[in-house]
């Protein structure tokens with residue numbers, strides 16, 4: 001009995017030694033403020049993301065599904081560029097991240113942003129939702145917010161602390177051989193694992209503030225969710241599997257989109273007068 005408690009104590013001490021409590025972002029108008037426990041460094045996670053992303057984009061290129069439509073790519077780049085310009089509201093270092101976005105041709109309804117700003121959006125999302133610029137800004141603002149909050153790093157840390165091994169599903173972009181490496185875990189967290197409800201709420205709130213500051217109507221986040229849920233049916237959008245809907249979500253988005261509305265009005269006013 002005594003021996004096993006000593007063993008348990010030393011294990012938790014060892015885990016504490018590798019554990020760091022951080023708050024990855026400034027709180028913004030939407031007031032996101034929560035301590036996060038990390039057991040892996042940003043550098044390790046970012047390196048893993050860079051590797052997984054490079055491999056996935058190379059695979060997409062090989063399959064002939066990478067950035068097929070120049071006008072569409074330009075549209076997505078223009079939207080994400082405006083969102084990225086607002087990220088210093090939440091963290092100073094984000095302006096210098098190696099941001100990148102690509103459009104993947106597939107029927108899958110999905111979009112994501114890996115750690116350190118490595119993004120992708122699938123044509124299925126753009127086409128099946130017939131998404132407006134404001135709605136695309138809502139999706140990408142949400143995804144960018146996961147990266148700003150380092151939710152992947154947090155999720156990987158959680159897996160490390162519970163000692164859960166995670167099998168990596170290769171899926172569309174051939175990431176199976178990344179295995180249990182950090183790159184494999186980042187890919188898996190991005191493509192396959194649902195976010196915690198808390199992480200989702202944070203990404204929703206930061207996302208609409210980014211959108212509003214960039215001059216996109218924050219209320220589009222509500223429309224986007226309604227469109228996603230309508231698609232449902234026998235083949236629900238992949239995006240919903242990593243972003244589990246919950247009852248309060250639309251209400252929360254409605255409430256916070258009103259909170260950031262003055263930022264949107266101000267951004268639009270500035271654009272209209274060319275200042």
Ligand SMILES: [Zn+2]
Nearest residue numbers: 195200203243
């Ligand atoms: Zn999310």
